[in-house]
Ligand SMILES: CCCCCCCCCCCCCCCCCCCC(=O)SCCNC(=O)CCNC(=O)[C@H](O)C(C)(C)COP(=O)(O)OP(=O)(O)OC[C@H]1O[C@@H](n2cnc3c(N)ncnc32)[C@H](O)[C@@H]1OP(=O)(O)O
């Protein structure tokens with residue numbers, strides 16, 4: 164058994180964001196490789212009319228957990244759902260649940276966040292800043308806590324071209340931002356949001372940077388680390404290649420290309436596409452948890468989980484690979500033959516959006532109306548173009564992330580654990 168997997172044996176682990184894309188892969192890896200762990204507490208909010216037990220059962224029923232069920236038949240017993248809602252200042256955790264979390268938790272992985280780029284600043288601050296502060300307060304009352312791992316994003320400081328593994332201060336202190344959200348009304352917050360986020364593209368990257376400042380300022384004596392993944396895509400190898408469960412980041416646009424919906428996108432083909440498979444992010448995150456607990460660094464270390472300076476790929480190459488893949492393995496019921504190209508200026512982008520996106524959607528919806536069916540392509544195309552407008556910033560810029568801490572961590576790993584992590588770089 165790997166040194167890292169053995170470390171988690173007997174441990175009680177608290178995961179926020181467990182029902183999310185990364186959270187599911189984190190749980191799967193822990194259960195598959197450290198089945199001797201004591202318990203995984205998952206903070207889950209009741210959603211879409213489902214109880215948290217129903218949500219957890221539905222989560223464990225997905226294909227991702229097929230392999231785990233072979234090696235960890237009692238996986239349902241290992242998972243302890245805890246009702247919580249990070250939209251509430253007290254996280255809406257019941258008294259008894261809170262007592263158990265405080266008394267038992269050895270490791271915290273804080274993955275929960277709003278990852279929407281267009282979230283209202285009030286909500287983004289609540290989830291990505293205030294909830295982090297609340298969890299740090301909880302962690303400070305955990306006598307058995309060995310490590311608290313905060314998942315941020317490599318784009319928290321995307322307003323810089325070169326980003327080191329340090330926490331960069333934001334112009335306004337997180338406490339002032341959180342306090343102002345208590346009394347400003349939504350319309351005023353909307354008015355001042357552009358000034359507050361400054362040269363960051365959205366509330367997501369801004370509030371992830373604020374969350375890092377809270378970790379730095381309010382972690383006290385906690386044994387902390389921050390992991391900054393870049394653009395997280397489908398699984399590379401574990402538990403099987405190609406698993407993804409959302410349309411975020413590249414996934415939605417790749418599928419839209421395969422369906423023949425996306426025909427052109429404004430991108431800089433020579434810009435670095437810093438993509439990282441979700442299982443690599445999880446492997447690094449578990450290694451960070453182990454290293455932080457065992458070696459107890461003197462300060463909060465930040466680890467860039469990025470590929471750009473170790474195994475660079477350009478958007479142009481990625482686009483060609485996407486098209487070649489769909490040539491070989493076409494998606495079912497495609498709207499058109501997959502073909503897409505990059506545009507590099509606003510005029511050609513506007514032209515191709517009209518000719519290749521809006522017009523065909525209008526024509527097809529007209530046909531659907533004529534044949535008595537509900538039109539839907541114009542709405543879908545508008546959403547796709549809105550998504551692209553949000554993502555364009557990230558595919559027309561390049562960043563350089565230092566990876567000293569990540570490479571130091573790799574040097575501390577056993578050959579077996581190193582192989583798991585190096586499989587991607
Ligand atoms: C030349 C060849 C080209 C080949 C193509 C390859 C191009 C790849 C480009 C990849 C670019 C990737 C850049 C990513 C950068 C991320 C950087 C930061 C990473 C992080 O740290 S956080 C994780 C990333 N976060 C996100 O990606 C969130 C971004 N999304 C949003 O913020 C919202 O989805 C958005 C964009 C504001 C849209 O909101 P909204 O209109 O409200 O839509 P919903 O999200 O509610 O979804 C409504 C509806 O649409 C479906 N949907 C969502 N996304 C997509 C999509 N990308 N494509 C198609 N359809 C999509 C969704 O399923 C919903 O459907 P319903 O049926 O449920 O209504």
Ligand SMILES: NC(=O)C1=CN([C@@H]2O[C@H](COP(=O)(O)OP(=O)(O)OC[C@H]3O[C@@H](n4cnc5c(N)ncnc54)[C@H](OP(=O)(O)O)[C@@H]3O)[C@@H](O)[C@H]2O)C=CC1
Pocket residue numbers: 179180181182183184185186206207208210247248249250273274275276277278290314315316317371391392393394395396409411412
């Ligand atoms: N995906 C990516 O490309 C990248 C992600 N990251 C970071 O990784 C982490 C996980 O991201 P990812 O898995 O993609 O995100 P997802 O959107 O897939 O998951 C977000 C998780 O947070 C939970 N959550 C959201 N709001 C609440 C709430 N009010 N109360 C309780 N839980 C809540 C969600 O629960 P529910 O299921 O109930 O909605 C879900 O489990 C985030 O911190 C993100 O910033 C960093 C870099 C890249």
